[in-house]
Amino acid sequence: MSADEKRIRDFAYQIWESEGKPHGQEERHWEMARKLAEAEALSPNKKDVSKTVKPKLPKVDGPGDAKPAASKAASKSAAKPASPPTPKTAPAKKPKSPGKPAGT
Template sequence: MTDDRQERIRRRAHTIWEQAGRPDGAHQQHWDQATAEIDSEEGKPKAKAAQPKKPAAKASGDTKPKTARPRKA
């Protein structure tokens, strides 16, 4: 990481921290957000974050399981 880029990230992270009300313990989140913003400005692709898997879509209509009806004699 170049010194200039690191300084830009540091300044942006500090601004984010101030805008968030100066909370304790959020340094890494602010640094990550600042890094993403600086990379975006520089046109660098973002690292892909792990995306949670989406559940399979349910079929439309009745959601109750179908049961067999007894046959009439």
């Protein structure tokens, strides 16, 4: 098995795992993996990342249904439970001075 075939096999396996290990999607996974390997081979920075970095793969619900990317702020807010609101009280007011008597 050549290095290219091994890389495609690794990509296909990662795609299969990322989709929840569905049955009957082998051809689609292999095609996606082949395209990823081709793009990787054609990239200007050809350092071997196969042993250090896994490719970013889209999360999908089912065949062909990619989830939209969520913002970091949304994911942070979803991870923390909402804390109860703190009661707001008005600042204490100074008592009014008696002032000058009326009519003088």
